[in-house]
Amino acid sequence: MGENTNSAGGRAAQGRFVIEDLDKGMFLLNREALVSQDVLHTEVRKIFSKCWIYVGHSSELKNPGDFHTRKVAGRPVIFARDAKGQVRCFFNTCRHRGALVCTERKGNRRRFNCVYHGWIYNNDGALARVPGDEAYTDAFDQSAYGLRTPAKFEQYKDFWFLNLDANAPSLIDYLGKATEYLDLVVDQSPSGTMEVISGTQEYDVQANWKLMVENSVDDYHLPSTHSTWLNYMANSGVKVEPPKDAALVLPTKGLAIDLGNGHFTTDNVNFRGRPVAAWIPIYGESAKPEMAEIRKEIVERCGPERARRICDTNRNLVIFPNLVLNDGSSVTIRTFYPDGAGKMQVTAWALGTKEESEAARARRLDAFLTFYGPGGFATPDDVEALELVQQGLANWEDDQWSEMSRGMGREHEQLNSDEHHLRTFWRQWNKLMTGADNAPQAEAAE
């Protein structure tokens, strides 16, 4: 997979998966990347075993002993707060013969018991009891058989990630400039404390996982994929006017921003309402005074310019490879993992501020459902679009390349409806998969 060549003074590169030429305005992706089981096996080794992968949020573990079981990077794990209050992550597998040691989705436990032979672990992972331990020799060291943990487990502002690679950089270095956009989400809260709200949306999409990455930040598709949602907005009194600027596809302007390390975001002037503090008629007249108060607090705390970014811009942030924070019609944490080359499992949560009133929480959740999730007015059509792509890709050997050059000619800023951020993703993916570090550099600097 290492055959990447570079030419035209660094302004063009050709490899197995990506062909690009800045001067010709060409960016092509080999569709094999979206259908091949071999590619998926390589991704598991070179991406999911090397990058920081989102596990969960501190707020999901309010009390000592709280735990959630879930799959992260394909591994069953226990995300837990131990008796001393420390947040931990264990591989959910008995050190004895391998069974899951916790079968409940969530709960509060001092101990995790393996049902097979009865080995018992404390909620800090230590092996507490082995039934019939007199049958073991003195060489058997019980203290060496605590639950295994990922090589690294770190948090940024309550967002916990694991890394399976002991040589990985620290989480903060990995996130890099993306922390600015995580901060914009967290700063909705007066105390900087967000919490994951009860209720999990877990659904499969019959499409390659990377299509969800693209879709999460691709604003080019909104008018065609989501015309029924735009109609709903208009029917509900939201001003949805066609853009005056011919370069735009949405009523307001938005940018696409490369954050390094494969992370990227959109950064859009809001028109769709934001439950934090940008009122639209869907929220109802009665919401206005409270939303004005929330905005006032943010302005006083953060200053008018930062408050404008928090309240009046919406952003879809991708943390490479598989975490998306949509800070739009509401805030979602969305992560996904491949289950075969043509299928992914998606998990999504809603995120709210710790301080918000019952009314504000209800408004945030209601706003969430106007767009997001399996019963929302937009996400089902995204899912359909991705599944249509995957179905069409059965032709990949006869129609091998996807075209992704939109916006390449723009010399300065990249719009949210361009494909700059998609190219950012694919360059990082290509680099990790093939070792190619020869992507044309000019666009990245734009």
Added chain:
Amino acid sequence: MNAHSNVTVTRAEVEDFLFHEAALLDEWKLDEWEALLADDATYFVPPNDVLDGGHGDTLFIISDDRERLRQRIIRIKDPNCHAEYPHSRTCRLITNVRILGVEGDLVTVAANFVCYRYRRHQREFAFVGSYRNILRKSGSSFLIKERRVFLHAHELGKLGSVSFVL
């Protein structure tokens, strides 16, 4: 009607109504189905992991008031609702119907269902769950005041989207 007297209702009447509205949904007669909604109708699908949650503090799959339901129907009928165009074919089997209580003109009804949804290319989805409907007696029939759908799978998983009316 006297506010203190409860309407008299039989399971057969309730079943007739549930079978009728299921047929309207299966036949994509959404305007006729909408006419069966009370002015204060609500429609809830709680998340698979918190079936007993409230929509004010739990992230639901669907939490519609009457206006949102109206908009949902507008959306689903639109050929640009890609998740439902070409329309899914659905077949609802409704069974285990029980009248849980009658209060004035409101009848709380539980039922189990299997709703098969078919899309092209052999994409088949079997939604299994139970309804808790609150029906309002209206003349010789009923209006739907509340529809609450409990999906029994531990996660939505391969069912994907709930882009049609359950």
